Amino acid sequence: MTDSTPDYKATVFLPRTEFPMRGELPKREPEMLKRWEEMGLWQKLRAAGKGRPKFVLHDGPPYANGNLHIGHALNKIHKDVINRAQQMAGKDADYIPGWDCHGLPIEWKVEEKYRAKKLDKDQVPVLEFRKECREYAQHWLDVQSAEFQRLGVAGDWANRYATMDFASEALIAGEIGRFLLNGALYRGLRPVMWSPVEKTALAEAEVEYYDKKDTAIYVRFRIFLYFGSNSSSEPDLLGASLVIWTTTPWTIPGNRALAVNPTLEYVLVQVTAVKDGSLARVGERLVVARELLVQFTNTVGIESCIELKSYKGSELGGRDSNVICRHPLYSPEDKLYTDNSPVLLGDFVTADAGTGIVHMAPGHGEDDFALCKAHGIVVPDTVDADGTYYASVPLFAGLHVYKAADPVCEKLKEAGALLHRNEFLHSYPHSWRSKAPLIYRATAQWFIRMDGKDEIRNKALAAIDNTKFVPEIGRNRIRSMVESRPDWCISRQRAWGVPIAIFVDKTTHEPLRDAAVMQRVVDIFTKEGADAWYARPASDFLGPDRNPDNYEQIFDVVDVWFESGSTHAFVLEARGIPTPADIYLEGSDQHRGWFQASLLESVGTRGVAPFKTIVTDGFVLDEQGRKMSKSLGNVTAPQEVNDKYGADILRLWVMNSDTSEDLRIGPEILKQQAELYRRLRNTLRWVLGSLDGFTEAERVPEASFPALERFMLHRLWELNGKIEAAVRGHDWTGVYPAIHHFCATDLSAFYFDIRKDSLYCDAPAAEKRRACRSFLDILHRCLATWLAPALPFTAEEAWVTRFGAETSVHLELFPEVPAAWRDDALAEIFGKIREHRGNVTGAIEEMRRDKAIGSSLQAEAVLSAEARAVLDDAALWADICITSAVSFGENDTAIAAQGQKCERCWKVLPEVGSIAKHPTLCRRCCDAVDAA
The missing domain is CATH 1.10.730.20 (Isoleucyl-tRNA Synthetase; Domain 1)
Structure with a gap:
């Protein structure tokens, strides 16, 4: 090229923008967070939302214990996308994040330091111990708050809620008082899931199931009384044995009855031959269900037997039992286990396994308890809080039930009652905190009645029918749980929590139902917190007209699920936020946890559900579909993703997934998301570059657009329909994959390719180029705002690059997309x-x-x-x-x-x-x- 040759390259209108190709999100995102804080973005959002319709996504409280895991990230990102989208759709989406701060996990962690020093935590003054628990919870609350904010989650972090706030503790106590005053709260003896390690009752939501090796036994219960037909022409049941099968040998000392199904057929057989090593005896007479006879004889080593007679279950048992057996450990000489075991009728008895006859230990099973109670059988105290037999239990005093199988079997064998034993592996309930096996143990606990005059169960079922579920399958899940659940056990025998702040009359044993006393509790807790229950004398709560000596002060703490189930009261109602909330969103496990606790608490006190819609997420697995575990080395930590890729990549992973199903994540999946992000970023960059210098004077009316631009408007109309449907229905599945597909297929591989020639080479005044740039202006506004809920950092960068540092895409509304853009024929x-x-x-x-x-x-x-x-x-x-x-x-x-x-x-x-x-x-x- 000579000096006189024109440089035509300089006349080509190539894209120019300060929006960089490389996102460098780990560096830029913290800077963006600082900028938002400095500009008071949250306060501006609230000011912008003033007067608009309220949208309330009520935050289910995570537990203030440890760094966030990937499930936390999924949960909060999903909530944040919904909140941001509602705000940009013209609502006032105030969001108050919160924490669950009481309960056993924190108490357990604080106890660890005492255990390490071989000190007894129970010797520590309760107020000092509670102070340490509060400090521990506050530390992790602060850590998690910073980690949530690093994920780009917008909320009123300065005014977050916590269950350990004084105001929260006061209103939780007040909610207990509501149940007390309406009569639904009562104290009763009943078997509950009990952790001997943690020495407290647990809720179903606190239970996990793991494989456990246990001992199963067949045991003879010898019949010594029979009130049926006893003519000389038929075999006599006297002296025969009913055979039971149980997988919990440790419950045998607590036996008080047997149960048969009234409709099953039972056979009396006489053993004629046995295998070597069998504990069965030739000539003995045994009773088992006919359906299980072959399986039974094969298992216990009976080679042959003859049938003597058959009986319906209803002939063996009844309200006045026809058959009464001796306790298998009965010893007349030593006067041990002299309580008899009557045969009762129970529809819960099946022929699925064992013998069709079930031994009843009313202190260690719900069916056992209910059946024995109905027949006036006293529930024995056999097992202490730490899992050891009480000193009053013959033969086994002080022995731990986890170690009782061998001693119990040995004593049964000595008594001639053991027929067979074998070891087996089965799924067994464990504490999700200590991972220790659980037992059923009858203790005096505080319950909320599910049935009766308050009809909490029926009201809850009706509320479920009136609730929207995303996905719909959640309705059946929670409904079946509410239909079958027992009364709600809300008491825990621990120190760190909100006490069940009530009094019991020592004479009548009835709880004191006095609204003035409850109000004093609430007023004092509001000023001093729940510690006041331990620090102040009972008279301060009872008032001058009652003698504290006449009352028992209850020091059990309330179940943490009751606390979190009360958040609608002390977070929403107390702050003047509309109830019921528009959305409760958590993992699918919360159908038995927070969703259910909130439903029952609200229905029991207000008659209505605290939510309009329940949205559930699946669980997060690794790339092979396995549960994440440190031992497997397959854990994906959100903090590491932030440091390597940036939070927007993690957020994109969430929104590119079907959150209603189990999600997978790992190194390869994150690489894929980073590549998808790169395409979205490049799309924004090209649009911004092509809009360089665009002004309103250049704009062409949409009605004058060429056919290609009008077709692209139609595509925007289609995408906008997906956005609007997601905003209405709270189901964002497929929305962001559709936006990415649009960017990759409709824009980069089609429209941009076609219009590059016009953009780069047409004269600025050319109609086609002006129409293209006018469309790109619309496209930029749509893409930046549509991406803002999912990619808040990147969308903000794309907005500020064009409109200046004093602006924010998050203060914008979604662009109005006219119906005229729709053109199905085109x-x-x-x-x-x-x-x-x-x-x-x-x-x-x-x-x-x-x-x-x-x-x-x-x-x-x-x-x-x-x-x-x-x-x-x-x-x-x-x-x-x-x-x-x-x-x-x-x-x-x-x-x-x-x-x-x-x-x-x-x-x-x-x-x-x-x-x-x-x-x-x-x-x-x-x-x-x-x-x-």
């Missing part, structure tokens, strides 16, 4: 156009492989008559096929273009050189250069 036409374009593109690729041409602009598209019938516009076809010319023929194909290559736009046209002033340019480029 969309159908462009569907066919893209098919024909694909045929031409394929032909061009063959020419490039054959070295016949170097680029598509060196080709002339040949369109079939069918294509011409779809679009009879050669110029537009040339744009769409990105060729220099178009002709029509028999098939969709391509040939080499005729003419010379324009030095500026690179099109090959016969007209190049026809204008002497610019001998190397086409006419269009000549005009553009002269107009510059």
